Amino acid sequence: MVDSLVTEVAENLFSIRLPMPFGLDHINVYLLKETNGLALVDCGLDLPESREKLDEGLARLGLTPGQLTDIFVTHAHPDHIGQLERLRGLAPEARLYMHRREYQPLKERLTDRAGVALRMENWLERNGIPRSSSERMLEMGVNSAPDIHLEDRLLEGGEIFRFDKPAGESPFTSGHAPGGWEVLWTPGHTAGHFVLFNRERRLLLSGDHLLGSISSNIGKYPGSTADPLGDFLNSLQQISHLKIAEVLPAHGPTFTNYRERIDDLIGHHQVRLSKIYAALGNGPRTAAQVVETIWGDRARGFHRFLALVEALSHLERLRREGRVLVEETPTTVLYRSA
Ligand SMILES: [Zn+2]
Secondary structure (H helix, E strand, C coil): CECCCEEEEECCEEEEEEECCCCCCEEEEEEEEECCEEEEECCCCCCHHHHHHHHHHHHHCCCCHHHCCEEECCCCCHHHHCCHHHHHHHCCCCEEEEEHHHHHHHHHHHHCHHHHHHHHHHHHHHCCCCHHHHHHHHHHHHCCCCCCCCCCCEECCCCEECCCCCCCCCCEECCCCCCCEEEEECCCCCCCCEEEEECCCCEEEEECCCCCCCCCCCCCCCCCCCCHHHHHHHHHHHHHCCCCCEEEECCCCCECCHHHHHHHHHHHHHHHHHHHHHHCCCCCECHHHHHHHHHHHHCCCHHHHHHHHHHHHHHHHHHHCCCEEEEECCCCEEEEEC
């Protein structure tokens, strides 16, 4: 079945294209229609049109959200986790899977929203963003965490799920399980991002880790890993060693030339490393000053936040390569070329 909303991208594996009101105008969520299970990978934004389209997509396949048995959230960004709470209300028996590293900062945000926001403001200030502009910058980012309850399985990476077990039984399988979906932890875009790989079918559900035409934001911020760009590049290398027939990404069409794409992405970040290094000039400079030099007025509001964390992940990589030195005072973090 092929139409703009629902596509059968592989046998009994459907993508449902949900709208988003941004420059990036859609997300693909995936439905695994298995022998004994109906699993959803990612949930779409929690906006009326996105909710309607998800239900409509399921209805076209003769299904309802209440029939979902398992929900995978590749990472906790609003377009991936947004409808989770609603879906759990409709399918209370459904099991939820999320990486442990993704859950930790999310839980912190839910239990101490004010504290997290304050720490974020302080952190932005030390990186050169004045308090007066940080509030607006964060409106979108910090307040978008849904109130979810996660007593379910938290993933580490390496788990395998097989959906041909007796109905009602958990698809989680320990040890080798041919035909199953394997969780591969791919930190970088977020600390707990994971992808699902089916070794026998050679299919990779790549989330935001590997996209065909856009490069996902790789940022360093409170709650990220210590070296997000290094982790991202390592996770890409890990994927390039797999034998994949088709990559099924969260944004854009499916693709097969993944090794070429991985080389492009590595090249893209090498160029960005050089640009950021050059922007330090004779330094020392804050990350915000680096952003101003490179992006200027093109990055405003939340985009400025994304540019800042992207600059910081590259500065950290340069620091680890010995090309950049960091000077920290209680009020500022300054970078200079080594
Ligand atoms: Zn994302």
